[in-house]
Amino acid sequence: xxxxxxxxxxxxxxxxxxxGQSVGAALLAAGIRSWRTTRVGGRPRGMFCGIGVCFDCLxxxxxxxxxxxxxxPARAETDVRRQEGSGHGNLx
Amino acid sequence: xxxxxxxxxxxxxxxxxxxxxxxACAWHAARAGLRVTVVDRGPVASxxxxxGEGNILVSDKPAxxxxxxxxxxxxxxxxxxxxxxxxxxxxKGGLVVAASESAHQNLLDxxxxxxxxxxxxxxxxxxxxxxxxxxxxxxxxxxxxYPQDAQVQPMLAAARMLADARGHGGAELRTGVQVTGLLRDxxxxxxxxxxxxxxxxxxxxxxxxxWGGQVAELAGVHLPVLPRRGFVLVTEPVPVLVRHxxxxxxxxxxxxxxxxxxxxxxxxxxxxxxxxLIGSSRERVGFDRSMPAEILRTLAAAAVRxxxxxxxxxxxxxxxxxxxYCPDHLPVIGPxxxxxxxxxxCGHEGAGVCLAAATGHVIAASLAGRxxxxxxxxxxxxxxx
Numbered sequence: 001x002x003x004x005x006x007x008x009x010x011x012x013x014x015x016x017x018x019x020g021q022s023v024g025a026a027l028l029a030a031g032i033r034s035w036r037t038t039r040v041g042g043r044p045r046g047m048f049c050g051i052g053v054c055f056d057c058l059x060x061x062x063x064x065x066x067x068x069x070x071x072x073p074a075r076a077e078t079d080v081r082r083q084e085g086s087g088h089g090n091l092x
Numbered sequence: 093x094x095x096x097x098x099x100x101x102x103x104x105x106x107x108x109x110x111x112x113x114x115x116a117c118a119w120h121a122a123r124a125g126l127r128v129t130v131v132d133r134g135p136v137a138s139x140x141x142x143x144g145e146g147n148i149l150v151s152d153k154p155a156x157x158x159x160x161x162x163x164x165x166x167x168x169x170x171x172x173x174x175x176x177x178x179x180x181x182x183x184k185g186g187l188v189v190a191a192s193e194s195a196h197q198n199l200l201d202x203x204x205x206x207x208x209x210x211x212x213x214x215x216x217x218x219x220x221x222x223x224x225x226x227x228x229x230x231x232x233x234x235x236x237x238y239p240q241d242a243q244v245q246p247m248l249a250a251a252r253m254l255a256d257a258r259g260h261g262g263a264e265l266r267t268g269v270q271v272t273g274l275l276r277d278x279x280x281x282x283x284x285x286x287x288x289x290x291x292x293x294x295x296x297x298x299x300x301x302x303w304g305g306q307v308a309e310l311a312g313v314h315l316p317v318l319p320r321r322g323f324v325l326v327t328e329p330v331p332v333l334v335r336h337x338x339x340x341x342x343x344x345x346x347x348x349x350x351x352x353x354x355x356x357x358x359x360x361x362x363x364x365x366x367x368x369l370i371g372s373s374r375e376r377v378g379f380d381r382s383m384p385a386e387i388l389r390t391l392a393a394a395a396v397r398x399x400x401x402x403x404x405x406x407x408x409x410x411x412x413x414x415x416x417y418c419p420d421h422l423p424v425i426g427p428x429x430x431x432x433x434x435x436x437x438c439g440h441e442g443a444g445v446c447l448a449a450a451t452g453h454v455i456a457a458s459l460a461g462r463x464x465x466x467x468x469x470x471x472x473x474x475x476x477x
Contacts, residue, residue, distance in 0.1 A: 039329055039366060066328050066406065085331075086328070086330050086331060086366055088328070088329075088330040088331060088404075089331060091331060091401055091404065091405070092330075092331035092332060092333055
């Protein structure tokens, strides 16, 4: 029997990933399609281009907002959070 | 079957340049009832207009002819925003801050002269600075608040004026058309030759910004317009952290300097879309488009010095532009007696957006043979000899 896959934390939920997989790919594989809201209308957003170009899949990684989920490699110690708007609401 | 294109009537005026100054000239000229054709070798706002921050400032101008023009322009921009709108005009006000006592004293002295010239300038004590800008560094010597300072999105402003001039004034816009020569009748300028044919016109306005000297050369006249490079950093979008246009008092002396070497002074302001814009640098290096990381780093560090909260905000891109710089830091505005039929509206350095509205206003008046609201003598094209 093979060991269980590694996981990272997404707002308290353990998300399994394969080594080399991006955070965004792992979220999609776990059935999660949206992980941020737009700044103006609060609309849901997730993966769109999947290749680092469109900046639609922004997410908070280890406390840093505006990280592209499609580019950030998943690691067991990664802390991933949903992003509301600019992700910098705590600054004002 | 063949198509016969209607031959358009010759315009009264050809404006060279679809930046914010050319757009304002076209808008005011169309308003004055003139038929206008605007030509630009690139798209709208593809030169210095698209590389700035969109400042309308009276705060950085000591008493003098440029301030007089800026005060008229600030009024005209407000009028235009009410009438036309759609270009993010904000009467946000400017806050100039001083880090040292000596800079603070200079700021107060400059303010006195400006007040005498009609500028509203309110001294702000160090304890009152957080009321204006809650995130400002806590160790500043004081500041000056200028409620007449405003901001626009310059590319939108140029596009809105051109669209309105086309829609209501019947102006024509021809982008991707480069002026290759001027049509002459004796010494008179009577139109332009372009990469898409010639356009006869009773008058030609040189609104080619940093490239205005090259257009002047086509007329055989000398205009010493030189590029002065500057960078702007753009941060990721953030909530409202910076309410006014905020800059260090040293900016004013940097603007006025004749030195070709690098000068930087922090200028920080928010935008409608969320990103914060960070300037400013000045250096004369020709049209060198490289982006030295060292300069970008200096700008970022100076902005963090003013607003420590920005240390937690990422810069997502930077751009550079070339201010049209004249040796006396004044724009070139008015008819050129050395080439009758040719008007100039260029060389505004870093104040092109600020001064565009007034420039368009006085150029249209001058084209129509009316007196102008400000004296154009300090801006005359032949002053360089």
